[in-house]
Amino acid sequence: METKLVTLNLGVINPTNLDDYIARGGFQALEKVVRTGQVNEIVDALKASGLIGRGGAAFPTGLKRELAIKAEPLHAWPAPANVPEPYRYSSAFVVCNADESETGTFKDRWLLEGDPFRIIEGMAITAFITCSTVGFIYLRGEYLLAYARMSKAIEMARARGFLGKQIFRDDFEFDIEIRRGAGAYICGEETALFESIEGKRGEPRVKPPFPTDKGLFQRPTVINNVETFANIPFIALEGAEAYRKFGTAKSPGTRIVCVSGQVNKPGAYEIEMGTSLREVIFNLAGGLRANRKLQAVLIGGAAGAFLRPDEIDVPLDFQSLAAVGATFGSGAIMVLDDTANLHGVLYRIARFFKDESCGKCLPCQLGTQRQFEIIARMGQAQPVAPLLRELGATMRDASICGLGQTASSAIVSALDKNLI
Amino acid sequence: MNESLAEIIARWSRVGRAGLLPAMIEAQEKLGWLSEETLTQIATGLNVPLAEVYGVADFYARLYTHPVGKIVVRVCDDVPCYLAGSEKIVATLEQRLKIRVGETTPDGQYTLEVVPCLGHCDHAPVVMVGKHVYEKVTDANLASLISDHEKVGSTQKAVGSQEG
Numbered sequence: 001m002e003t004k005l006v007t008l009n010l011g012v013i014n015p016t017n018l019d020d021y022i023a024r025g026g027f028q029a030l031e032k033v034v035r036t037g038q039v040n041e042i043v044d045a046l047k048a049s050g051l052i053g054r055g056g057a058a059f060p061t062g063l064k065r066e067l068a069i070k071a072e073p074l075h076a077w078p079a080p081a082n083v084p085e086p087y088r089y090s091s092a093f094v095v096c097n098a099d100e101s102e103t104g105t106f107k108d109r110w111l112l113e114g115d116p117f118r119i120i121e122g123m124a125i126t127a128f129i130t131c132s133t134v135g136f137i138y139l140r141g142e143y144l145l146a147y148a149r150m151s152k153a154i155e156m157a158r159a160r161g162f163l164g165k166q167i168f169r170d171d172f173e174f175d176i177e178i179r180r181g182a183g184a185y186i187c188g189e190e191t192a193l194f195e196s197i198e199g200k201r202g203e204p205r206v207k208p209p210f211p212t213d214k215g216l217f218q219r220p221t222v223i224n225n226v227e228t229f230a231n232i233p234f235i236a237l238e239g240a241e242a243y244r245k246f247g248t249a250k251s252p253g254t255r256i257v258c259v260s261g262q263v264n265k266p267g268a269y270e271i272e273m274g275t276s277l278r279e280v281i282f283n284l285a286g287g288l289r290a291n292r293k294l295q296a297v298l299i300g301g302a303a304g305a306f307l308r309p310d311e312i313d314v315p316l317d318f319q320s321l322a323a324v325g326a327t328f329g330s331g332a333i334m335v336l337d338d339t340a341n342l343h344g345v346l347y348r349i350a351r352f353f354k355d356e357s358c359g360k361c362l363p364c365q366l367g368t369q370r371q372f373e374i375i376a377r378m379g380q381a382q383p384v385a386p387l388l389r390e391l392g393a394t395m396r397d398a399s400i401c402g403l404g405q406t407a408s409s410a411i412v413s414a415l416d417k418n419l420i
Numbered sequence: 421m422n423e424s425l426a427e428i429i430a431r432w433s434r435v436g437r438a439g440l441l442p443a444m445i446e447a448q449e450k451l452g453w454l455s456e457e458t459l460t461q462i463a464t465g466l467n468v469p470l471a472e473v474y475g476v477a478d479f480y481a482r483l484y485t486h487p488v489g490k491i492v493v494r495v496c497d498d499v500p501c502y503l504a505g506s507e508k509i510v511a512t513l514e515q516r517l518k519i520r521v522g523e524t525t526p527d528g529q530y531t532l533e534v535v536p537c538l539g540h541c542d543h544a545p546v547v548m549v550g551k552h553v554y555e556k557v558t559d560a561n562l563a564s565l566i567s568d569h570e571k572v573g574s575t576q577k578a579v580g581s582q583e584g
């Protein structure tokens with residue numbers, strides 16, 4: 001069954017009409033947070049809600065805010081002169097990661113195009129509790145409609161006093177700037193994204209320091225995925241307990257899954273955590289075409305893992321997925337029926353990582369290249385599994401960032417599950 | 421918007437080097453690609469060494485430091501689009517435009533690219549023609565999609581393109 005917690009306005013409101021959003025309770029959460037000024041209470045509510053980031057790395061959202069707030073007193077204010085003048089007076093930064101480029105993922109575009117004010121509200125609440133006056137949305141360059149809608153939404157929110165100076169009280173100001181990407185998957189990695197905003201090549205930094213301590217312009221930064229921000233108004237307004245009514249005890253809330261591939265009704269669906277993969281594929285997404293059998297499911301994106309047909313009763317929550325060697329990743333669910341050419345699929349995954357490796361560290365730069373070559377000449381008799389496994393282990397252990405660390409995961413999972 | 425390049429650079433210079441990527445994106449939207457002359461102007465205006473400006477421009481797949489066709493045709497050939505037949509779309513476009521992937525037609529009209537997931541996988545296969553996104557592309561409507569662009573925009577319904 002579909003659930004509407006984050007997506008309740010989608011297809012209902014006109015995304016270019018702020019009154020529509022307000023009529024459905026919009027900006028009440030921001031008003032409540034700002035007028036009561038209960039910063040600790042909101043951080044506690046976010047922690048108690050159990051909300052985990054939806055961008056793939058699965059970090060607790062409340063804790064991220066707490067860490068940034070704790071780091072701020074250790075930094076000079078205003079910021080040193082190497083920070084651009086317009087941003088020097090912001091104690092921290094709020095960044096929305098809207099670079100969505102993971103294979104098979106389109107949920108953030110859906111949210112940005114369909115309910116842009118909710119994202120603004122989630123960011124503004126975060127800005128208030130972290131004393132940030134400046135926020136950025138880093139938006140995938142190809143998302144032109146989302147760019148238009150989001151730009152318009154920011155303008156309208158500003159005109160009505162939900163952004164800008166004196167938001168619900170004299171001493172709260174916050175504004176948002178959009179930055180567009182230009183075709184680099186790696187810029188979705190948080191520190192690469194900061195480098196990109198700073199006008200540099202989008203190469204990941206070595207962590208630590210973590211973004212909550214030294215993020216954008218080396219200042220404390222809260223960076224979240226679009227869907228994560230979209231969850232925040234509900235928790236701020238209704239509280240942790242109401243939120244925990246959705247999902248499972250260890251994975252509360254909902255999740256937007258993006259179903260694509262060989263199903264009758266591909267699309268983005270919001271489900272409660274714990275809904276089974278079978279329910280998603282055969283009920284929400286309308287099942288397979290007539291007389292087709294399931295071959296495999298690729299879950300989590302190019303950086304995800306394959307599941308066998310006998311594994312699709314797995315409940316979709318962080319813990320159950322881990323138990324079958326998979327992750328939620330970006331929420332992508334790609335369905336392959338028995339007509340799909342699995343080799344062609346692996347070829348594209350390998351090509352993706354080879355093309356998108358930023359080249360900063362050798363294991364990933366060479367490893368993704370080698371992996372692609374091996375996959376490309378697969379089927380020519382010689383056994384490649386041991387080579388692929390060895391390469392995969394090297395990339396996983398020795399790469400700087402998540403791209404190299406996960407570049408082999410789908411391919412190795414296909415080996416592990418005897419799909420090839 | 422009909423700003424000059426100088427105006428674009430002036431607007432972004434208020435944030436210095438942090439204005440580099442947006443200035444390049446907007447310059448390219450205006451001029452089609454980033455020539456040495458354009459990049460030199462940006463480098464001077466934002467006070468960033470030209471070599472570093474090139475280093476950044478080269479990093480991003482959608483920034484072009486060489487001339488490209490007036491219209492860039494981007495065919496998604498990532499996993500969901502592949503499952504929906506993108507290989508065929510690439511082949512048809514190569515035939516029709518008489519160029520290979522990565523090349524530009526001799527009249528400078530089209531450049532053909534194969535790109536990773538465009539985020540419209542629920543309506544695969546997907547092709548971007550200039551600023552317009554086309555979903556559920558078939559071999560049959562591909563022809564009109566390209567030729568209509570030679571005239572005034574397309575009669576095909578484009579989704580995800582910029583409004584207004």
Ligand SMILES: Cc1cc2nc3c(=O)[nH]c(=O)nc-3n(C[C@H](O)[C@H](O)[C@H](O)COP(=O)(O)O)c2cc1C
Binds near residue numbers: 097101188223
């Ligand atoms: C190669 C790579 C690409 C990523 N791309 C994205 C992305 O497009 N969107 C996103 O939200 N997170 C992406 N991430 C995860 C971010 O680094 C970061 O963890 C996330 O934005 C934090 O937000 P969250 O806590 O709300 O999940 C990517 C990570 C890696 C390693």
Ligand code: SF4
Binds near residue numbers: 359400401404
């Ligand atoms: S792991 Fe790959 S993408 Fe990440 S920093 Fe190293 S080379 Fe770049």
Ligand code: FES
Binds near residue numbers: 104498537
């Ligand atoms: S795979 Fe083509 S749009 Fe996602």
